Amino acid sequence: DAGVIQSPRHEVTEMGQEVTLRCKPISGHDYLFWYRQTMMRGLELLIYFNNNVPIDDSGMPEDRFSAKMPNASFSTLKIQPSEPRDSAVYFCASSLAQPGLSYNEQFFGPGTRLTVL
Amino acid sequence: EDQVTQSPEALRLQEGESSSLNCSYTVSGLRGLFWYRQDPGKGPEFLFTLYSAGEEKEKERLKATLTKKESFLHITAPKPEDSATYLCVSSGGRRALTFGSGTRLQVQP
Numbered sequence: 001d002a003g004v005i006q007s008p009r010h011e012v013t014e015m016g017q018e019v020t021l022r023c024k025p026i027s028g029h030d031y032l033f034w035y036r037q038t039m040m041r042g043l044e045l046l047i048y049f050n051n052n053v054p055i056d057d058s059g060m061p062e063d064r065f066s067a068k069m070p071n072a073s074f075s076t077l078k079i080q081p082s083e084p085r086d087s088a089v090y091f092c093a094s095s096l097a098q099p100g101l102s103y104n105e106q107f108f109g110p111g112t113r114l115t116v117l
Numbered sequence: 118e119d120q121v122t123q124s125p126e127a128l129r130l131q132e133g134e135s136s137s138l139n140c141s142y143t144v145s146g147l148r149g150l151f152w153y154r155q156d157p158g159k160g161p162e163f164l165f166t167l168y169s170a171g172e173e174k175e176k177e178r179l180k181a182t183l184t185k186k187e188s189f190l191h192i193t194a195p196k197p198e199d200s201a202t203y204l205c206v207s208s209g210g211r212r213a214l215t216f217g218s219g220t221r222l223q224v225q226p
Binding site for chain 1: 151159160161162163166204212213214216217218219
């Protein structure tokens, strides 16, 4: 298996532009997570999906952030409009839940390094 | 409030010098405690899941233990390739997942 795939790996954009990050989870996994990591705040959970349905988006910082999962093999995280403080590494992760357990081992992608000028 | 606190923030060891990393948590109704390793420029890599106090898990030079308030990651005779940031994550309480800020471990040859 190729693991979790994220694209692009690096993105540089100007303030006010729309940014779309993409993620392909591991085939068969039923949970998908989006994270943001910065030096100041560490790793933060933004949103997660179970069977393509958003379960908890309480970590999404503002209305400028939105995430979708149109099918089991694809998810997007969109920032519109982007701001310099959105600069961070964004990770996508997927996992396969075990019966009776809410969360299990997560497999992380390589991340997208976003720089907003 | 759900919190996970890791200590120390950074740790420098000589090769072969055993030590422990600490993760203190205040999460009501803990459903799981996870340890991850993160190398620079990469996503976190899963190490262990612990579900109940008294549980222990081992993998090569690492052993994770869990009490009702803390988890420890013991590193026995570390090697330079064990250098990484180790993250502690809790599941339970009001938040889906609560992350610690990590311990940066450097093992010198």
